[in-house]
Amino acid sequence: MDRTPAARARGITKAFGDVVALDGVDLDVASGQIHGLVGPNGAGKTTLLGLLLGLAVADGGSLEILGTPVGRTLAVPEGVAGFVDGPGLYPSLSARQNLSALASLRRYDADSTAGVDEALEQVGLTDVADDRVRGFSLGMRQRLGLAAALLTAPRLLVLDEPANGLDPAGKHHVHRVLTRLAAEGTAVVLSSHRMDDLAALCSEVTLLATGRVVFSGPLSKLAAESGELDYRLVTSDPEAARRLASETPGLRVVSGSEHGQRLDADVVVRGPVPAVDELVVRLVHAGVALRELGPVVTPLEAAFLALTGTGTVPAKTDQENL
Template sequence: MQTVRARGISKYFGDVVALDGVDLDVAPGQIHGLVGPNGAGKTTLLGLLLGLAAADEGTLEILGAPAPAAPGGVAGFVDGPGLYPSLTARQNLAALARLRGRDARTAGIDDVLGQVGLTDVADDRVRGFSLGMRQRLGLAAALLTAPRLLVLDEPSNGLDPAGKKHVHTVLHRLADEGTTVVLSSHRMDDLEALCAEVTILATGRVVFSGPLGKLAAESRELEYRLRTPDPDAARGIAAGTPGLHLCDDAARHAGDALVVRAPVPALDDLVARLVRAGIAVRELAPVVSPLEAAFLALTEHQESSR
């Protein structure tokens, strides 16, 4: 049984097609990332998983039953967590626990505050919390319910490196324990650190869904930045290397670096030629990560085909 199984989901806001025939499968214990340009439909899709709205078309099953999921099975937030500003972090969690009929003293509040790294500010009013602290408190609130599916909209938004580490650790541990996580992010590094599988949305449609490794492998020829002590000689050698294209517009030709586009075998050839000519290679690296390149290629194609 999949934790999430969506088939042909569409969602309209007036004339706007927010989701257009979306399929999604997420297996138990997976951390699945949603990525896509602004307005692609990520928040809309996460809202459907949380039961905040219903799809106009298609079928959506969560935890083996038609959406919306039964209370307690799913937790999370979109567009920032709902919190009481005049209460402290601890009081917010206690209020939530009581709303759900639990005894605030035994609900595990200190534990979840510790997990997200908010122990030191547990008794501060949420009014004074930064964006990153609110995000972490929202995650703590979701953890209180021990959900089987956790849904988070841009959970890394506003997090400092320490906060991010807390959140990543918590999400990996939850997934290890069998909780399924679906999250959105604009950060490729986050997705690479967290998710085995991603779904890329562009203008409401799925343009890729599957393992991250497959996405990088599908990416086209990449652009690489080459730095050598002798850029003029290196340029001449690059120009004479078969299968390699010099991207020599002035904007990207900064200092001793030049940009080339090539498949990997042509790059190998270039490095061999440079070394044979006695030119050292200081750096040869993708201009953007393979994942980001694949993302840009897939979403640009979608925009231009509309």
């Protein structure tokens, strides 16, 4: 596998007038890695993806794409494909025409129709290949955008919210394609607000907030940043469960309304994993049946909320995380 980093950014800055979109961003994406880019709206994700695609140039810092230093002029290095802010598709053309035109532009020295059918098949759009894109749903457009990116056999694939609007079948198609690409050595950088997608696909994530990196590393490490989580328990005796939870060292019973809890049968507790384990033991000893136990928000989501300061979970400061 190619050892050259697919993307390497150091101290990237980018401003639009008075608005600082990126402020000293570092990014490392290895070949064969699916790298997630997360952050609240306005964090600078799309701007960073645009820089990777060569749609804009950074005001400061250095950026290397597939081993090529990116200069101060707009240029897309060979081997980079993808889309930001949705795939660019022409509604008056069919899916096949959209891809054929793109193939003609990107691989002008080869048969422009080669690979089009294969790309459509990979994303599950073969049946609608000759339909005009005007009638496509959001999910179908996303998949066609991915097919367009696949046409060029990219070594760095940049995708902005690729799971947007996808139904379960479409999501399955996209996940399968991305996983296969990564296995073949393609680096994939994708942004998403869906933590389940990131958990299913990404080996590493970079978390942006107000143009700065507040976390970068493996998903497991991000989950650890979540601190104490809230857990929801469904038991046969909620009153007894609340009493036992309040007696368990390190655990606090949290008001269910804080998480929109509506059922009296639910008990929400906050504390470290060992304390939750102890509560489970006590429940069993007390003869209270435990029917469900799980975090109210996933560790990744909790970490996201904590690190970006957008949630109710106590957040660490940026400096603490870095």
